[in-house]
Amino acid sequence: MRKVELLAPAGDLERLKIAFTYGADAVYLGGEIFGMRSAAKNFSKEDMIEGVKFAHERGKQVFVTINIIPRSNEFEQLKDYLLELNEIGVDAVIVSDPGVFATVKEIIPNMEIHISTQASTTNSGGANFWYNHGAKRVVMARELSFKEIKELRDNTPEDMDIEAFIHGAMCMSYSGKCVISNYTTGRDANRGSCAQSCRWKYTLMEENSPGEYESVIEGIDSSFFFNSKDLCMIEYIPEIFESGITSLKIEGRMKTAYYVATTVRAYRMAIDTYYADPENWKFNPMWLDELKKGSHRDYSTGFFFDRPDANSHNYKSASYIRNYDFIGIVRANKDESGLVTVEQRNKMNVGDKIEVIGPFKETMFTSIEEMYNEDGDPIESAPHARQIVKLKLGIDVEKDYILRKPIININTI
Incomplete structure (x- = not known):
């Protein structure tokens, strides 16, 4: 049976080690520049060297995010950074900008390149474009269903990896293209500084006549109407395999070591149980119970089965559930x-x-x-x-x- 990769977030060196200890096959992380999680601790050069060594000693891999959309004056610094990553021995870089992609091919041509979800790849034409230019992996836009991913898989080269988020926080906007944070706080989501304005409480009103307003959304007790639930696909391991996804990605570089351990552990058990007997695989409620023992929002299946509806949002609260x-x-x-x-x-x-x-x-x-x-x-x-x-x-x-x-x-x- 084809092996799928369990890919975990690593916000710092401790979380990297925990991810591998608890069963991750690979981690993705950010250095001190060019990544989209500026509030995470991220990795110094020294920590990255230690992390890569720790991974490779265990037959694991480390991918580094370079998925911001840089300005022209940042490219000289990018070139030096790429040479540093190559020297450290990271296994792949994750990019979204075509200029960054071209620079990677020029400066470190043998480096494996993964196309970030920020590139919003939703069809086989786009995936084939990146593959034909040298990408090894394409991370799916989060807006795709199992059916759409399967169609894409059937129309792309077999040796092209398909990665998809299967657990974690969801963005209310199209694959992270929201600009509410920029508008409300001046904090750029594409620079890793999103203020999560979609989690705030709003009132949406319509003016019927001068000075007279009525609520636009009826039947909702509160007004967290941008607040999406978290994604959780642990009940659907067979569907994940059948869709052709080759890397199962957990969101959460800002989350704790405890979150990393519990989430990786639960999915590792579910995946390994499927490997042991695919025909008779049965969802174990204990796996979901374990995920609920970490800090989380209510869960949904995102776009995997259909377009999200009102049940995919929590209109009453944006708070995490912590038991x-x-x-x-x-x-x-x-x-x-x-x-x-x-x-x-x-x-x-x-x-x-x-x-x-x-x-x-x-x-x-x-x-x-x-x-x-x-x-x-x-x-x-x-x-x-x-x-x-x-x-x-x-x-x-x-x-x-x-x-x-x-x-x-x-x-x-």
Whole structure:
């Protein structure tokens, strides 16, 4: 069976390592320039070198975004940056601008090129254009259905990769072409500074006569009418394979290491289960439950089955749903005293009932039996950010396992 690639976001070096540890085949990331996520930490040259080394030692790949639309005066800097990426050994660059594409071919002709979703490729003619000019992969516009992707796949070369977003935040506008942020705040979405103006609360009114206004949209309690739900396709792994998609892309370079771990882990389990027995693959609700234990909005299937309708938006709130706290990550295995070293991420206390997740493992349930500070003194809680503690958990855990606990809503007690 043809293998599909599970492609994860990496906002920094820690998230890159977590993505690979939890089952990603490749990551995409941005350097300090030319990427569309300026608010992410992104990668210095030194971090990128370490990240690429970490990936290649495990047979994994690293793709770097150069998907802004640059100004003419930026091209000299681009040339130097491309030479640097080539020296580091990244596996591909992701571009959307034809001028950037041509510069990559000129400066580092052997570099693999992926065409960004920002290029809005919606048909086989466009995909073939990029392939015939030297692109290895085309990332689909998010506005395509399974049927349209299959038609495109049937009319493009077999060795051209097709990548598509299958999970994460959706943009209310056509493949990221929104200019509301530019207009309302002066922050350019194509420069990675989108203010997410589509998540704001609006009132849409119509003037019937001078000074008299009526609401245009009836039957909506609130006015988050641009606020799209998140994309989630974990229930449709067979359809993804049948469509001809070769790379399954998770959105979220701004998201936490916990988000990366939970999302990659869930899709890895779903994909591997399909590989094991395609004919009898059955969706496991536990995978979706796992995705819901990360910070998320309500889910939808985007454009994959039809044009989105009112059910693809949340008109009442733009807030994330958060039911669990990421409280710590294991930094060292159990010592001779039976204690594991944990880096705190949110407050934890002795006696907390917690869940522990690890790569390729079922979720484990336990409680924090004992806790000690770095000096070995017993403590009752770890309230300080990034505090290093030692825990007795009563179960076997390993480095990079993640600890979480449910958020207790006092209104339900």
